[in-house]
Every structure is written in structure tokens, then in C-alpha cells.
Amino acid sequence: MTSNPHDVRSRIINYSIWVEMFLTEFIRKYFVKEENKSKEFEDFILSKEFFTFEQKINVFTRILRKSKEINIRDGAGEEFNAMKDYKIFIEKVRYIKDIRNILAHNHPFTKRTGEPYVGYTKDDKKKELILNEEFDQQFFMKYIYVSDTLRRLIKCFD
Helix, strand or coil: CCCCHHHHHHHHHHHHHHHHHHHHHHHHHHHCCCHHHHHHHHHHHHCCCCCCHHHHHHHHHHHHHHCCCCEEECCCCCEEEHHHHHHHHHHHHHHHHHHHHHHHHCCCEECCCCCEEEEEEECCEEEEEECCHHHHHHHHHHHHHHHHHHHHHHHCCC
16 A cells, blocks of 8 residues: 555654754753753744754754763663764764655655655756655654654753
8 A cells, every 4th residue: 555645745744843853852951951941942042943953963963972971772772872873873863854855845746657756856966755655664764763762862861
């Protein structure tokens, strides 16, 4: 059974919003411990249009690179070491952001073969993102890993 491309698009944009929200919460908790100031920091800075998803990723990356003490275990007991594992993790976060951008700025179409896709340009080359079940599942697996890890990292500041 093939997913409706509009459902896939909506789901991915929604998942991406959650990832950005988790990044916002992580940065807020890292920098501000006092709850009322923490909310102001988010309202005045982190939630503003000028503080983009990419900027949140960059700040998050800098925090992880300097935070030798951040180590967590996932639900399966796998360890995440901020110093050692951040590059692969950030690649997955950026992937989520990049796919979100492609889908937010392009409309899905259907090929003559019946495959739903989104056409976009990257590095002056025309590309296509096929919105099939396999793509949907691969994206979802990355989202689950990223969101679970971010939630565990946020808990380090509770």
C-alpha cells in the first residue's frame, strides 16, 4: 500500500518541527537554569524567526563538542557519548532539516509510473525525492533515533 505523498510530506514536516523544538529546549536548559528567565530566553531569542533551525543545530553542535561530561544510554542500553558520537548524530539532524526544507518549499507530483516525488535543485542540479514507503520508513527511523536521543540529552539538565 502506497502512502499518500501529502501525508508523507505532512508527517515529515511535523517530525521536523518536533526536532527543532527539542533543540530549542536543549539550548534553553543548557544556558538558563532559572525557570522564569529560561522561558524569557526562549520567547525573546530561541523562538524568534532570526534564530533558525540551522543556527540551533550549530549552537547544539558547539555545546556537544565542548561537553565531555554528556553521556547517555538509549532504551536499548547503547551509549551516546557527546564527544565521540556528535558528528554522526548532527548529520542525522541536518538530514531531517534538509528534507523538511525540500518538502516545505516544493509540491509533490506523481510520475507517469505512479511514483510520488518532489523535484528540487541542489548545487545547481535537478534532483528528485521519491516519496514512497521505503523513504517514509527510513526518515521515520532517523527521526526516532534523533528525537529519543535529544529527549535523553535534555534530561541531563533536569
